[in-house]
Amino acid sequence: MTVCYFGTYDPTYTRNRINLEGLRRQGMTIIECRTDEKSKKKYGRLIRKHWAIRQQYQVMVVGFAGHAIMPLAWLLCKLHRKKLVLDLFVSEYDSVILDRKTFSPRSWQAKKYWLMDWLACTLADRLLLETDSHIDFFSKTFKIKRSKFRRLIIGADESIFKPAAQPSPSHDEFIVHFHGSYAPVQGVSYIIDAAANLKAEPIRFNIIGKKTNYRHEIERAESLGLSNITFVDALPYDELARQMSDADVCLGMFGDVPKTQFTSAFKIIEAMALRKPVITAETRAMREQFTDRVHCLFCKAADGKDLAEKIMTLKNDPDLATNLARNGYELFKAEMTPASIGNYFLEIIKQLG
Numbered sequence: 001m002t003v004c005y006f007g008t009y010d011p012t013y014t015r016n017r018i019n020l021e022g023l024r025r026q027g028m029t030i031i032e033c034r035t036d037e038k039s040k041k042k043y044g045r046l047i048r049k050h051w052a053i054r055q056q057y058q059v060m061v062v063g064f065a066g067h068a069i070m071p072l073a074w075l076l077c078k079l080h081r082k083k084l085v086l087d088l089f090v091s092e093y094d095s096v097i098l099d100r101k102t103f104s105p106r107s108w109q110a111k112k113y114w115l116m117d118w119l120a121c122t123l124a125d126r127l128l129l130e131t132d133s134h135i136d137f138f139s140k141t142f143k144i145k146r147s148k149f150r151r152l153i154i155g156a157d158e159s160i161f162k163p164a165a166q167p168s169p170s171h172d173e174f175i176v177h178f179h180g181s182y183a184p185v186q187g188v189s190y191i192i193d194a195a196a197n198l199k200a201e202p203i204r205f206n207i208i209g210k211k212t213n214y215r216h217e218i219e220r221a222e223s224l225g226l227s228n229i230t231f232v233d234a235l236p237y238d239e240l241a242r243q244m245s246d247a248d249v250c251l252g253m254f255g256d257v258p259k260t261q262f263t264s265a266f267k268i269i270e271a272m273a274l275r276k277p278v279i280t281a282e283t284r285a286m287r288e289q290f291t292d293r294v295h296c297l298f299c300k301a302a303d304g305k306d307l308a309e310k311i312m313t314l315k316n317d318p319d320l321a322t323n324l325a326r327n328g329y330e331l332f333k334a335e336m337t338p339a340s341i342g343n344y345f346l347e348i349i350k351q352l353g
Contacts, residue, residue: 002029002057003349004082006050006073008042009034009063014266015089016063018155022342028349031057043072054080059349064089067120074123083352086124087152090263091138093117099185099259118142126352128152133262133284150348153289154264155336160237161273163329164245172202174315177247177276179208179240179267187254187281188217193304194311195221195229203311208232208243244274249314249321252280256302261285268296269336272328277321279310293320295328 003023009016011032023030031053035045046069054076062073064087077084093113096102103109121127121144128150129135135149180186188207195205207214211233221229235243244250250271253260261283271278272295280286282298292298297314300306314321334340 004057007066021338026342070120131285156269156273163275173204175247178251182213185255185259190254190304194308197308205229272332275329277324
């Protein structure tokens with residue numbers, strides 16, 4: 001079977017990279033029909049590229065992010081009688097309106113983003129999301145039949161994120177690692193709260209991401225006189241993996257916005273691939289995939305004090321930390337490698353007939 005991977009997606013973005021690699025590992029032939037063009041010229045370029053391969057595939061997959069390109073993808077599939085799959089992965093409405101609160105939910109901009117999500121969902125034959133909780137959100141928020149959705153979990157690139165051949169050298173401080181964005185769903189402010197609670201302990205927090213986006217958090221840490229936090233600018237994946245390997249525990253998400261409850265996070269899977277213990281907020285999405293004190297350690301969302309207590313739990317109980325790291329790694333190898341995800345993806349495509 002041949003799949004046309006279509007749109008303006010970034011093939012190096014983790015979600016797209018893992019999905020493409022997974023399908024190829026299952027023996028699928030992938031024809032990438034994409035453009036980096038951001039202006040209206042992208043439509044003409046995609047039409048011309050698609051014309052050349054229109055008879056060479058059976059199913060079209062619109063890669064993330066593909067909401068805006070869906071009307072064109074739908075038209076091409078209708079003209080050439082192809083099935084259409086959209087890897088939704090995120091809601092534009094949720095990201096802009098509910099998470100970042102860029103505009104009021106009653107604004108015309110909110111209606112625009114809602115309609116973008118609704119139209120993208122309506123046009124696809126099959127919709128992909130990483131958790132059942134996220135499927136529930138989309139189905140309810142955009143009035144889409146749940147039967148159109150399929151769960152395709154996220155994974156990690158095991159060629160980059162893999163256990164170190166040698167144990168990390170011992171260090172005087174217990175190192176807590178976090179990487180991600182400033183978005184409210186990440187809950188960086190609660191990590192700073194945890195650091196404030198633990199400032200008397202020999203614990204070092206490394207927070208990695210675009211430092212320009214962390215300006216408020218950096219200023220707050222400075223105002224609190226916290227010398228136990230190091231803010232590091234965004235790093236290439238190989239260096240990020242090395243930083244994680246040197247850490248004693250890796251952190252997930254801790255925000256108090258609705259999105260926290262139904263989304264997963266690459267950083268959690270990447271830490272498990274590295275055989276590192278993970279602490280993350282207990283949410284509906286996390287309970288779907290992981291068991292507390294088996295695969296990871298849950299804490300309360302939006303609660304820096306509880307996060308601090310969980311960090312101390314792992315610091316004082318190395319056996320628990322080792323068990324979490326081992327069990328998380330075994331779960332990753334069983335379900336979250338590119339090959340495993342490719343197998344799930346192949347079955348979803350086959351079901352289209």
